[in-house]
Amino acid sequence: xxxxxxxxxxxxxxxxxxxxxxxxxxxxxxxxxxxxxxxxxxxxxxxxxxxxxxxxxxxxxxxxxxxxxxxxxxxxxxxxxxxxxxxxxxxxxxxxxxxxxxxxxxxxxxxxxxxxxxxxxxxxxxxxxxxxxxxxxxxxxxxxxxxxxxxxxxxxxxxxxxxxxxxxxxxxxxxxxxxxxxxxxxxxxxxxxxxxxxxxxxxxxxxxxxxxxxxxxxxxxxxxxxxxxxxxxxxxxxxxxxxxxxxxxxxxxxxxxxxxxxxxxxxxxxxxxxxxxxxxxxxxxxxxxxxxxxxxxxxxxxxxxxxxxxxxxxxxxxxxxxxxxxxxxxx
Amino acid sequence: xxxxxxxxxxxxxxxxxxxxxxxxxxxxxxxxxxxxxxxxxxxxxxxxxxxxxxxxxxxxxxxxxxxxxxxxxxxxxxxxxxxxxxxxxxxxxxxxxxxxxxxxxxxxxxxxxxxxxxxxxxxxxxxxxxxxxxxxxxxxxxxxxxxxxxxxxxxxxxxxxxxxxxxxxxxxxxxxxxxxxxxxxxxxxxxxxxxxxxxxxxxxxxxxxxxxxxxxxxxxxxxxxxxxxxxxxxxxxxxxxxxxxxxxxxxxxxxxxxxxxxxxxxxxxxxxxxxxxxxxxxxxxxxxxxxxxxxxxxxxxxxxxxxxxxxxxxxxxxxxxxxxxxxxxxx
Numbered sequence: 001x002x003x004x005x006x007x008x009x010x011x012x013x014x015x016x017x018x019x020x021x022x023x024x025x026x027x028x029x030x031x032x033x034x035x036x037x038x039x040x041x042x043x044x045x046x047x048x049x050x051x052x053x054x055x056x057x058x059x060x061x062x063x064x065x066x067x068x069x070x071x072x073x074x075x076x077x078x079x080x081x082x083x084x085x086x087x088x089x090x091x092x093x094x095x096x097x098x099x100x101x102x103x104x105x106x107x108x109x110x111x112x113x114x115x116x117x118x119x120x121x122x123x124x125x126x127x128x129x130x131x132x133x134x135x136x137x138x139x140x141x142x143x144x145x146x147x148x149x150x151x152x153x154x155x156x157x158x159x160x161x162x163x164x165x166x167x168x169x170x171x172x173x174x175x176x177x178x179x180x181x182x183x184x185x186x187x188x189x190x191x192x193x194x195x196x197x198x199x200x201x202x203x204x205x206x207x208x209x210x211x212x213x214x215x216x217x218x219x220x221x222x223x224x225x226x227x228x229x230x231x232x233x234x235x236x237x238x239x240x241x242x243x244x245x246x247x248x249x250x251x252x253x254x255x256x257x258x259x260x261x262x263x264x265x266x267x268x269x270x271x272x273x274x275x276x277x278x279x280x281x282x283x284x285x286x287x288x289x290x291x292x293x294x295x296x297x298x299x300x301x302x303x304x305x306x307x308x309x310x311x312x313x314x315x316x317x318x319x320x321x322x323x324x325x326x327x328x329x330x331x
Numbered sequence: 332x333x334x335x336x337x338x339x340x341x342x343x344x345x346x347x348x349x350x351x352x353x354x355x356x357x358x359x360x361x362x363x364x365x366x367x368x369x370x371x372x373x374x375x376x377x378x379x380x381x382x383x384x385x386x387x388x389x390x391x392x393x394x395x396x397x398x399x400x401x402x403x404x405x406x407x408x409x410x411x412x413x414x415x416x417x418x419x420x421x422x423x424x425x426x427x428x429x430x431x432x433x434x435x436x437x438x439x440x441x442x443x444x445x446x447x448x449x450x451x452x453x454x455x456x457x458x459x460x461x462x463x464x465x466x467x468x469x470x471x472x473x474x475x476x477x478x479x480x481x482x483x484x485x486x487x488x489x490x491x492x493x494x495x496x497x498x499x500x501x502x503x504x505x506x507x508x509x510x511x512x513x514x515x516x517x518x519x520x521x522x523x524x525x526x527x528x529x530x531x532x533x534x535x536x537x538x539x540x541x542x543x544x545x546x547x548x549x550x551x552x553x554x555x556x557x558x559x560x561x562x563x564x565x566x567x568x569x570x571x572x573x574x575x576x577x578x579x580x581x582x583x584x585x586x587x588x589x590x591x592x593x594x595x596x597x598x599x600x601x602x603x604x605x606x607x608x609x610x611x612x613x614x615x616x617x618x619x620x621x622x623x624x625x626x627x628x629x630x631x632x633x634x635x636x637x638x639x640x641x642x643x644x645x646x647x648x649x650x651x652x653x654x655x656x657x658x659x660x661x662x
Contacts, residue, residue: 060535136579181537194581204391205581206512206537215577217570217596224599226577233564233578239548246468246546246557247564248579250525250536265548268555 028174030193031167031325037280038322040130040315041171044278048254049178055276059179063253065266066172068186068193068210070259070300071282072201073164074153078113078292078299080160081188082124084147086113096130105130129230133213136225137191144195158329161200165282166330167323168257173199180255185244186210187237187262188294191228209248211236216234241266264305279314281305286320289330359505362498362656366372368611369653372502375609378508379585386607387528390510393507394584396576396597397503399517399524399541401590401631402613403532404572405484407622409444409630411491412519413455415478417444419462436461464516464544464559468506468522471559475526489660492531496613497661498654499588503532511586517541522559540579542567572597585609595636598645610645612636617651620661 032038048057069225071076089099089108099105104123107115117123132140148161172182182203184193190210197203214229236244242265245253255278256263256270267279283302284293294302309316319326332403363369379388400406420430420439430436435454438446448454463471479492487494503513515524515534518640521541526658532554545560567575573596586609587601589592598610615624625633640647 005457060529062423063537191577191581206394206579208581212578215574217573217600219599224573224596224603226573226600242548242555243546247521247543248537249429250521252541265555269548269557272555 010216013134015274028177029091029167029170031170031323033322033324035322037315037317038256041278041280044255044276045131045175045178057254060181061251062175062178062180062255063183063249063251064175064180064255065183065185065249065253065257065270066168067258067260067263067266068184068188070284071165071257071263072168072172072184073160074290074294075300077154079188080153080163082127083151083154083160083190084192085127085131086145087147087151088143089127092131096169113267132189132192132232133228136227140191140228141195144192148196156327158327161196162329163327164200165323166325167317168282169201172203173259176202181207183207183209183245183249183253184269185236185241185266187235187240190236193312209236209244213238237262239265242269245269257282258305259284260302261305262300264308267305268308269312271312279309279312280317281309281314282317283319285318286323286326288321289326292320346354356544359508360498362501362654364653364655366653368646368648372505372609374613375586375607376506376509379607388585388606392582392585393506393509393511393587394514394580394582395506395511396514396516396580396588396601397499397582398589398591398594398597399515399519402496402588402594403503403515403617404491405621406631407624408485411484411494411521412523413458414482414485414491415475415523416458416462418478418482419474420458422426423462460561463520463523464561467556467558468546469556471522472526475523479527487658491659492527494658495531496654497656497659498648499613500532501649501657502588502605503534506599507533512538514538514540514576514580514584516567516572516597518566518571521567540567540575542571568593570596573600576600587611588613589636590615591631591633592636593631595639598636599639602643602645610640610643611648612640613648614650616649617654617657619651620657621650623651 009086022224029038041232047053047055048062050056060331066072069079073080079131086108089105093099093109099109104116104119148159152158152159153163175182184197184203184207186193188210190208190212193210194205194208198205212233214233216227216229218225218227234244240265245266252273253270254276256267257280259282260265271277271279281302283290284300286292293300294306360369378384378386378395397403400410404411408480416437420436424430430440435447435450435457436562479490482491483489484491484494506513513534515528515538517524519541521539521543524541525536525539528539529536541563545562545564547558547560549556549558565571565575572594576597583604584601585607587598588611589598590613602608602610612633615621615622615631624631625637
C-alpha cells in the first residue's frame with residue numbers, strides 16, 4: 001500500500017469506509033485487474049483449499065511451479081543470464097588474450113552481440129562454458145551475488161532483480177498464504193538463480209530447479225569443495241521440465257505458470273494429474289510498460305503453448321489488460 | 332508413551348508427580364539414554380536456536396541431512412532395496428523364461444543369493460536394471476507401495492517400514508520442532524524411498540535425495556508420462572552425497588547424520604562450513620536387539636569415517652549403550 005493510500009485511509013472513519021476501498025484493502029492481488037484471469041486464480045485457490053469440498057487438496061500436495069524468464073522476471077532484450085555471461089566475458093578478457101581473435105569472444109568484446117551469436121547454439125555453449133564452470137560452487141555464488149547487486153538493465157537502468165513482475169510477486173505470496181509450496185522450474189541456471197531467489201521471490205534455494213552442470217567433490221588442502229564441471233547434467237527446459245519436477249519434487253504440481261513454448265510440457269504434465277488443476281500463461285502484450293512478443297520471437301517464443309491454452313481452456317494473462325502494474329517500480 | 336505409562340500417570344496427582352517422571356514427560360528424546368551423545372545433540376540444538384547467541388542460525392538455514400540405510404532404518408542382513416529387487420525378480424520371472432539359465436537370475440530364482448551376487452557389481456546392476464527401469468515413474472511408485480505394504484523382514488518378520496530406529500524418529504521430530512528442515516541423503520534409490528518416507532519419517536518427497544536414473548518425457552496416446560531409463564543420473568553415495576546436497580538443497584547443511592564410510596564426504600562437507608556444525612555417526616554395536624558390525628562388514632562398512640569421527644570429535648552413537656529402545660516395536 002502506498003503512503004498516499006495510507007494517508008487517505010486515515011481520513012476516513014470506519015463507518016464511512018466505502019465498500020470498494022475495503023475490498024481493495026483485503027485484496028491479495030491488487031496489481032491484477034478484475035477480470036477472467038484473476039477470477040480463475042482466486043476461484044482455483046478456493047476450490048482446493050476449502051475443507052469439505054470434493055476438490056480439496058491437503059497443504060503438502062499444493063505444489064505450484066513457476067517458470068522464471070518471462071514469467072517472474074523480464075527476458076528482453078535478451079535473457080538476463082546471457083547479460084551476466086557477457087559481463088563475465090568482459091571481466092575475464094584480460095586473462096584470455098586469445099579471445100581477441102577467437103569467436104564468439106572477439107565479436108562480443110567489440111560489442112557486436114549479433115555477430116557473436118551468429119554461431120548459434122555452439123557460440124552460446126562456448127560463452128557459458130567460459131563463464132560458468134571451472135570454479136567452486138561457492139565462488140560462483142559470490143560472482144552471481146556481486147553481479148545482481150550491481151549490473152543494470154540496458155533499457156530501464158534498473159537492477160535486474162527489480163525487473164520482476166509485481167503481480168507475480170503478489171501471486172507467489174497469495175499461494176503461499178494459502179498453504180502452497182512455490183517452486184521455480186526454469187531453463188535458466190539453477191545456481192544462477194539460487195543466490196537471490198529467496199530475497200527477491202521468497203523461494204528458498206532448495207525450491208529452485210533449473211538447468212545445471214555436473215559437480216565434482218574434491219579435497220583441496222584438506223578442505224572439501226565442489227567444482228562446477230563443463231558437463232551439463234540437466235537442461236531444464238521443454239521436455240526437461242517434467243523431468244526436473246519429478247526428480248526434484250517427486251510429486252506432480254497442481255498449478256503451473258509459464259510464458260513460452262519452453263513451458264508447454266510442464267503445463268501438460270501438471271494438467272494431466274487427477275483432481276483440480278491450474279495452468280496459466282503470461283502473454284507479453286504490453287509494448288509500452290514492458291515488451292510485446294509471442295509467436296515469432298527469438299526469446300520467449302509463445303506459439304504452440306498458446307494454441308494449446310486456447311484449446312484446453314488454460315488461463316492466459318494479457319499483460320496489458322490484466323495487470324494494472326508491471327514492475328514494482330511502476331507507479 | 333505406552334498405555335501402561337499413561338495408566339500409571341493417571342494414578343499420580345500432579346502434586347506428587349516425581350521430578351524424574353516429569354522430566355521424562357518433557358523429554359523429546361525418551362529413547363536416548365542420558366549420556367554424551369544425547370547431550371551433544373541437545374547442546375547443539377540449543378546453541379543454534381537461541382536468539383542472541385553468537386552461533387544462532389535462522390530457521391531456513393537449519394538444514395539437517397540423514398543417511399537412510401543403517402541410519403534411519405536397518406540394513407541387515409542386506410539392504411532392504413535389494414530384498415525389494417529380489418522379490419521383483421521372482422514376480423517378473425514368468426515373463427522372463429530366459430532367466431532360468433541366465434546369471435545372476437538363475438541363482439537368485441533357486442534361492443542362492445550368494446551365488447547370484449558372486450558376479451559383484453555387474454550382477455547387482457543387472458538385477459537393478461531388470462527390476463527398476465522401463466516403467467513409468469507412477470507405475471514404479473505403485474510397485475514400491477505394494478511391496479512396503481506387504482513384504483516382511485526375513486529375521487523379524489516385521490514390515491520393513493517398521494524396522495526404523497525409534498531414537499532417530501524422535502530426533503527427526505525434535506529437530507523439526509526446533510525449526511530444522513530434515514532431508515534424506517541416501518545411496519538408496521530416490522524413487523524407492525519417496526513413496527513411504529513422508530508417512531514413516533515425516534519427510535516429504537521433495538526432501539528425499541537418493542541415487543536416481545534418467546527419466547524421459549513422452550506423450551503416450553496424448554497422455555504425458557515419465558519413463559525410467561536404464562541410465563544412472565546420480566549415485567548419491569560417498570563423494571556423490573555432497574553433489575546431491577548442493578544440487579538438490581543448494582546450501583550447506585549444519586547437521587549431518589550417517590553410519591558408514593559412504594557418509595564420510597557428507598559429514599566432511601557439512602562440517603567444513605562456518606559457524607556451529609554437528610556430525611553424528613550411528614555405530615551398530617548391539618548384536619542382540621539389532622546387529623553389530625563396523626570395520627569389516629560388507630554392508631554399512633564403518634572404518635575410515637569412524638577414525639575421522641574420533642580424530643575430529645564428531646558424535647558417535649553406541650547403539651547398545653546410548654539407545655534404550657531400538658525399534659518402535661521393542662518394549
